[in-house]
Amino acid sequence: MASWQNLSDRINIVSPSATLAVDSKAKAMKASGVDVIGFGAGEPNFPTPQNIVNVAAAACLDPKNHRYTPTAGLPELREAIATKTLRDSGYQVDADQVVVTNGGKQAVYEVFQILLNDGDEVIIPAPFWTSYPEVVKLAGGNPVEVFSGHEQGFVPTVEQLERARTNRTKAIILNSPSNPTGAVWSEELVREVGQWALENHLWVISDEIYEHLTYDGVHTSYVGALLPAIREQLIVLNGVAKTYAMTGWRVGWMVAPHELAKAASKLQGHMTSNVSNVSQRAALCAVAGPLDEVAHMREAFDIRRKAISSALNAIPGVSCPVPQGAFYAFPNVEALLNKPLGPQGSVATSSAELAALLLTEAHIAAVPGEAFGAPGYLRFSYALADEDLAKGMQRMHDWVLAQQ
Template sequence: MGFSKKVSSLKESATLQAAAKAKALKDQGVKVLNLSIGEPDFSTPKSIQNAAIKAIDNGASSFYTPATGLPELKQAIIDRTREDYGVTYQMNEVFVGSGAKFVLYALFQTLLNPGDEVIIPTPYWVSYSAQVELADGTPVFVETTQDNHYRVTVEELEQARTLKTQAIILNSPSNPTGSIYTAEELKKIGEWAASNNIYIIADDIYAKLVYNGNVFTSIVSLSDEIKQQTIVVNGVSKTYSMTGWRIGYALCQPEIVSQVSKVMSQSTGNPAAVSQYAAIEALSGSQAIVEEMRQTFETRLNDIFPIVQEIPGVRVEKPQGAFYLYLDIKETLDMCGYDNVTNWVNDLLEEAHVAVVTGEAFGTSHHVRMSYATDMDTLTQAIRQINEFIDSKRI
């Protein structure tokens, strides 16, 4: 008995794989400093937990909901988007899924035919390319550089465009770089996409995690024409520290929602009802806790960044948002005698007991991603052990 070629060629998510390796070492009694996983280290706020408990107690979470989400949750999404973006959507322009990751998966299954191309600027979140391929699409990578703040230009996109180009993915703030597109850059990209009838998939999952006076601009706020061409993907996982609740959503044209609903109805059905009620509270309740968590991340970034800059051989740009540092360690690899970044990452975990994610998972060959979504003691100790590891490997 065999397996499908599609699944056999599929790679496991590198971030989850790194976290699993770290956990396996921990289970053996090793003290691992885990900077690999992309989730806040805060508990879900009490008000959100209490809303879920209330939904359980009154029986509201006991039954199926519409496949694309509760009407009350869709309204909360519309209201939150209007307040944050200054843009209004209707109920038939929203769908909810079991996490933003599955929302993206469902979108690719809906939008792509075999051979359709999706432009993905590198470095990119690890699952974009795999999800495109699972939908029989073709990922087309456009390399960005640290010198241009890891942001793609219209000229670069135009060089990559073909008659098969169906969509482009924009992730701002970016996982893994933390870079944010300016309003001017987004307007140029949006107008280019609209003029070529190319969907913009705007992954806004880190939109609230912006630091040091930098500004997030929603591409859909720039013009009605761009809004019509854009699919906004978001969720509650990062902003409200609800990664385990698995609620993501998208805002887009009604005809896309109606087609995605078929995928939802034949796959997951509705997202967990109790999680939907929790998400209603997250989006419609007090947003004070969001700012508290954002300030904590900003403080950590400002405290740890100068220390990271001192790691031998490292080049790194200070992130504008999200909660990752993307380190160019090409010189570090050379001084340690490595010609492969993944081998360096594996040895760092096995020998120095620090878990980071290889840049190869994000489409670059000499970077690593380090999460600062953990306490400062862990961060500073991890940097100390990384420095010691590098010293021990110098040639």
């Protein structure tokens, strides 16, 4: 490119989505005839529940859904999300505090565009969802990573967070249940972190998209319910993608204080305007309906969670804590590095190189820990069919042991 064609600094400092990159490469290999087992994408393999699909099909035929809606979303959907917040999170919000977005990612992006000025800092507990630091950078902010490894359950302490705080700290991200680790923050920790944020005048961005996917009697703790005073500096991010197997419908939302919700709607008015009407009608059916189908999916995920944890821990050199939430396993693979692996005796010096070898040689798609601020780990989604999970784990086992 010529010098006058240079792209902006803000886009040049942002890394591509590693999860989407792995998924794209795996799909390309499949398209060329390679039998790849994909553990990369965080996408339930279940179809969207039929009652939701039926509502969407009927909505397509109704001319009122062929027009714009208010930018912040269908009024009845915003009301339903407010009702769902009371039902699930345990505290009351107004429909005017809800902004419906094109998927959960847009809600994440908008929050930081609204909150941050150049140089503002956001504390991001690591391992983290791969897009958090990038959307902070796009808003001119500085992501501050606070790492917690498997030895402390992938959750930080308040002391760690306090050491990372400066006079430029504007916000902290709380993601529980967690992507990529499946860790669930205890009620005590959520309360402590919320109190710390309250005392230090920090915004809390609580990503609760995996709220209904918890196991072994563990439950999601909601900071907005535990600390009512935090609600004036709390922004909740959520969506229908994971809970209802609706990743392709692209409906997310934020619940925020009134002034911030107005600002988000103003920004969205210049970006995308409203979410697709048909998708909003489908989301309304999902959010306002029962959680029966969700319970069935959770039961299936629970079986896969136990299966993948057991299979990974049976591979010499792999150590995998059993996740308490979401649908990801996050094993430590440091013991596999710098040693011959696979039939060709290939050597990986990093988890990124290991993930590349697993894809090219064993035809298994996993995401390297570098994407999540956690070198030495791999993320495996277990939101895939049972037989594919078993087949993929057997491939990894055989590949790792090929040199022994």
